[in-house]
Amino acid sequence: MVRTLNVPLVGARRHGSPTAARTSRRPSGSQWLALVAGAFTLAQLVLVRPGMGLGWDETVYVSQVSTHAPAAFFSAPRARGVPLLVAPIASWSSSTTLLRIYLAVLSGLGLYLALSVWRTLFLTRVLATAGALFATLWVTLFYGPQAMPNYWVAIGALACVGCFLRVQADRSDRAALWGVGLSAALMALMRPTDAVWTTLPLLVLVVAVRGWRRSWLPAALFAGLVAGAGEWVIEAYVSYGGLGRRLADGSRIQGGLGWNIAFGDQMRTLGGRVLCRPCTAAMPNPAVMLWWFVLPLLAAFGLVVAVKARRALATSLLLACATTAGVPYLFMIGYAAPRFLLPMYALLAIPVADALVHLVTAPGRAWRPVAVTLVALGLAGHLAVQFAVLEATVQRTTVSHRGWADTAAELRRLGVRAPCLLTGDQSVPIAFYAGCSSVATGGHNANITQQDIVRAGQHEPVAVLTTPGGKPPAYARDWAPHPAGDLRVYLAPGAEGRAA
Numbered sequence: 001m002v003r004t005l006n007v008p009l010v011g012a013r014r015h016g017s018p019t020a021a022r023t024s025r026r027p028s029g030s031q032w033l034a035l036v037a038g039a040f041t042l043a044q045l046v047l048v049r050p051g052m053g054l055g056w057d058e059t060v061y062v063s064q065v066s067t068h069a070p071a072a073f074f075s076a077p078r079a080r081g082v083p084l085l086v087a088p089i090a091s092w093s094s095s096t097t098l099l100r101i102y103l104a105v106l107s108g109l110g111l112y113l114a115l116s117v118w119r120t121l122f123l124t125r126v127l128a129t130a131g132a133l134f135a136t137l138w139v140t141l142f143y144g145p146q147a148m149p150n151y152w153v154a155i156g157a158l159a160c161v162g163c164f165l166r167v168q169a170d171r172s173d174r175a176a177l178w179g180v181g182l183s184a185a186l187m188a189l190m191r192p193t194d195a196v197w198t199t200l201p202l203l204v205l206v207v208a209v210r211g212w213r214r215s216w217l218p219a220a221l222f223a224g225l226v227a228g229a230g231e232w233v234i235e236a237y238v239s240y241g242g243l244g245r246r247l248a249d250g251s252r253i254q255g256g257l258g259w260n261i262a263f264g265d266q267m268r269t270l271g272g273r274v275l276c277r278p279c280t281a282a283m284p285n286p287a288v289m290l291w292w293f294v295l296p297l298l299a300a301f302g303l304v305v306a307v308k309a310r311r312a313l314a315t316s317l318l319l320a321c322a323t324t325a326g327v328p329y330l331f332m333i334g335y336a337a338p339r340f341l342l343p344m345y346a347l348l349a350i351p352v353a354d355a356l357v358h359l360v361t362a363p364g365r366a367w368r369p370v371a372v373t374l375v376a377l378g379l380a381g382h383l384a385v386q387f388a389v390l391e392a393t394v395q396r397t398t399v400s401h402r403g404w405a406d407t408a409a410e411l412r413r414l415g416v417r418a419p420c421l422l423t424g425d426q427s428v429p430i431a432f433y434a435g436c437s438s439v440a441t442g443g444h445n446a447n448i449t450q451q452d453i454v455r456a457g458q459h460e461p462v463a464v465l466t467t468p469g470g471k472p473p474a475y476a477r478d479w480a481p482h483p484a485g486d487l488r489v490y491l492a493p494g495a496e497g498r499a500a
Helices: 018-025 028-047 056-063 081-090 096-120 124-135 138-143 150-169 174-190 192-208 217-239 243-253 263-269 286-308 312-331 338-361 368-413 427-434 450-456
Strands: 421-424 437-439 462-466 480-484 487-491
Touching: 028 096, 028 124, 028 138, 028 368, 056 081, 056 427, 081 096, 081 150, 081 174, 096 124, 096 150, 096 174, 124 138, 124 338, 138 150, 138 338, 138 368, 150 174, 150 192, 150 217, 150 312, 150 338, 174 192, 174 217, 192 217, 192 312, 192 338, 217 243, 263 312, 263 338, 286 312, 286 338, 286 368, 312 338, 338 368, 368 427, 368 480, 368 487, 421 427, 421 450, 427 437
Parallel strands: 421 437, 421 462
Antiparallel strands: 462 487, 480 487
């Protein structure tokens, strides 16, 4: 067995140390982190537009707890963490603006807490820089106020690794021990498989390193993962035919997990594509992708800095967890979405910030003015690119969501009002906007038969959505067609009679 790793941690406090006591009483560190988190929240509210409608996946999650529309089909890979997260608002209000504000504030608070965990391990200026770097990525700003799980996996990952290291440095730190379990539970509640991949290096350490096995760390980590994933596992046996079947269905829905190099797919999303499936578009401008190639170089330099300072454990563990968090989305999946890599970015932010701070503050460097200038120019260009991509992505997404809302309004004008049933092209989000149920007779969301749809049309409004050049299914070919935005709607007999 491997023996305990006795590598000193940066800034680890010892009980009884006057310096540590004075440091713990200084408010400046927490204020800097609060400033970063507050700026992150404000940036979301200003740049991402609280009135932007809900996206496709968001409508699925929100519909599980909303009184505005029936619950959409919940496919095998999804977990109940996001519905639980949005329930305090979505369970009584249909206001997207209110939901966005709530999530923006909550995401800022989450960033503050996750960074605060690291205050005994890294200097405040490193943590504030790391928070700013992560918070100014367009993908972080875009998904922070959205009802999606990936940002929360990232926050849980950052907090979990930090608490894990704090317990190793001081086994009497009960708050950190609880933090390990709660942050692991948060990850597993949002995306159980991502939680396992992200904590894999931690699981290896608590099993292989003798000293860590003898602490409460293994119990806290395993208990957190089990508590967070428990509902998902139980639901697998109740509704999906067992855990193995649910995992297999999840793999099939994601195109079949296996060896697949997805670096190119992820690079194509850097220009603002929220989903790249199939991923055949051209690469974005090289200026948009440059930061992605600089990121691993700075992270590696951050490790060099940590090794030279004899504090390599924290940085090494961050890099290890970042690597395993990225493995399934860089090597095992046949499509890409930028949000998939948010946990990896959050974990890399601290080593990268450590490298940048070292470059501009290392004493006795004759070339420091040059380094400061280059870092400042690089960061300014990076921010300009990130905000440009964010603005274009928000505009494009807003138009798309508005199109769904317009189609739903046209359906209501045609007499399709709750209780009602929609099927066909883009029926999931449009059904949510219209307050209808969405059903499908085939594909990943199959949950009804054609005969059931025809029968439903006898007592409630039923509509089939197709593209303008598409053909309706055989059972709806005699139904009345109507244009509705970019789609064509086929109404079951009797639906038109309900029009106002």
